[in-house]
Amino acid sequence: MPDHIDFTRMLLLAVDAWRYGSRDGQQQFDLQQALTTAVDAAGAGAGLEPAAWHRQPAGDGFLDFIADSGAELALVDPFVRELDAWLGRFNHDRLPNARLRLRLAMHHGGAIPAACGYASDGPVHVCRLRDAKPARAALTLVPEANLVQVLSEPIFGSVRQRLTTLSAADFTPVLVDEPEKDFREKAWIRVPGVSTERLSGLAEPEALTIWVAPAAGSDDARAAALASFAAAGIPRPDCVPGTGDAFIVPLSPTVSGDLVLGVWLRHLQEAIGTSGRVAVSVGIAAGRDLGEAHGLATGDEASAVLAGVADAPVVVVVSDDVHRRFVAGSHAGMVYPDSYRRTGTDPESWLRVPGYAMAPHASSARQTKAAAPPAHTAGVVNGPVSNIGSAVIHGSYVNGTVHHSHGTVR
Template structure:
């Protein structure tokens, strides 16, 4: 075994920079210099000795065991606070895309010196926490934040809960990290400096999806496996558990660790493509809701997907066989912030009895679903008409042009002198 496998249980720190790969060569050089300075100066201000750290650098990040037995409370408290303040000063006059923003993770365990740095389950664990999807998404969602801190359950229970650190329990939010592709599953606790824990918790509430199938009594056979599960697999998430079918509605909680931004953006896009490819002709409404209780989120998602307005939108849309319906909470906390395949301007607010937002892929703005089925379509200021169509012509009437077919008949605009 290389380096005689020295046993050392120690504190482990992993840091990585935001969007490093999108920068050019000179920007990457400057960012590496700034990252090293930020960590070193923040450590010194926290009464830590970075000269003794066995740093393992990787361009856009670093990993290091910290052998100082008294370092743990300082790293989680004053070091993170000093690092956040240093980044705030550094980023003050920079364009948003040029800022130095960090993902920071802390764990403890055995790190064995090896030929290329360190080996062991604990170094892998801390780097998996740092790179977890939920940590990345929090840094994207809270664009004002300079860093996101993730600590392992061992660190939280050993240092934070017993009040050995200047950060308290209320400063952290519990998350379940599930990285299916890497076979990594863990509980962690996250902290976003400058962002209230309630806001972080709201972003991490349980999501649920309900799919309502138009014109069919039950979901098509194998739809869950071939469309839903494949869509979650495409975004690196585990298969949803607890899916339930009731009539034409299929509901399921979203796997822990999948952010609302990925769910309403990339996942929905994969669902649309898989449905078109595997089940041509299927028309469905997808309701997306969130709540602290997964059962409550499922019930709300079912209400949204089965709403009368969603059904009328499916009928009104000629360019898409999918309608997406999100609750007010999902729109405000997730959609309004935008993201990959998440376009706030493409949603339409519908207040009448639903309190939700609609999007129809293929429409820049969803068509008007029209009045509920028990309300008349005409009234004061609404047009009524009798018409007969002939031929393939275009003709001008008033200030507008009507394209084929040619219209003959009487058009009346109530409440107007035209």
């Protein structure tokens, strides 16, 4: 290990030309010239300084290292607008196979000067996004497009915070999954002037990521979780290898957020409560965010309640996104929106202890538990779906008036 490594984090722009290898030598020469001219002109038009960028060529494209981190907003927004306009003028009178079409990926990551350019995770990450199947598919799906723009999650944060003229709704979320290269990351795709509806085929299926974290000394968490999915009528989910008890549950017309957060959690509570050997905290995140689901399941709040509340074998923590989309305002009879409480963490999350009318704190372990719903009767494991007023009840139900914990009629 050297005494000093010149490590830094910088903006990374990866560019690749469409169908470069199918052209003859003269066409490739002309294309390389047009490519560098296009990017430099668009950068200047956006108020950037391409001459100060360190460029690592790759024949049909290149990788630009931009030390000026303040250039991010201009790179994401006006640079792409200028580049799309330049390409539109260049391609106007050209035959389809002679057009210059580009894949652009943008990332903010680590870089270390090395013998052949730069090393570290940043260059690898941005090139994986540029070469991803969804990015290639976008140019095929939209043959008139001049370019496709791919943003990494760190860069997309600027769009999400409304720091550009672009909106988060302008982008399509995709999953770049390359197991053979040990790469699995979320990215965001946009084709200027093309609706997200047209690109909807590129989007990853809506899903929930569930991380089941056993307490110290517990076992059989995976078996209990899998049995609970089956009992709830949910097809066996994808188990994420090498991550412990983590599951990806694709949502569909037959598998809803209500089913997971209501029926499945009830079956998990029953399975763990009767085993006497397992206590678990469960983190549930939107999409396929393993990191967030793990953080929710193993956070201080979940761990404290699991350790401090003796009769709480299951603690559930959901992300703010999951709470907003699938819990708040839900009318499913087994979701219990009123039983969640804010954790006060950053980012925000919500905690529930199944069986409690209000999620207890570790310091107040002897709160009044909610009456448990009646046991399931024979028939379909998750029962029929019944409508009572505005409520949707999974499984058997009891006639009568149902009240929220604060007294209003449910």
